[in-house]
Amino acid sequence: MTIKVCVGSxxxxxxSYEVIEAFKEVLKKYDVEDLIELQASFCLGHCALGVTVGCEGLEAAEKGPQVEETPDGFILHSVNAGNVEELFAKEIYPKLFLN
Ligand code: FES
Structure with a gap:
């Protein structure tokens, strides 16, 4: 799967930079660096709700205040360096092994 961190303006x-660094740490901590490709992305079209992170190639997450379903997976809204691990543990990690 792919995690795309928006680096639009x-x-x-x-x-965004701090979010990318936080994701690097979390992927290492959970030992899933081989399973997830971390990328920077152009604007994902949800600028008011940034930092926005696209999660592609995963089953759609349950909708929530920070989760929006997309055809390719889901988008996380309002991501910051302080909530990356919580969002990863709740919305991404449990789904990694379902596919
Ligand atoms: S700049 Fe990130 S969603 Fe537009």
């Missing part, structure tokens, strides 16, 4: 200002 709005998300950049809200801390």
């Amino acid at each position: 709005s998300c950049h200002l809200k801390g």
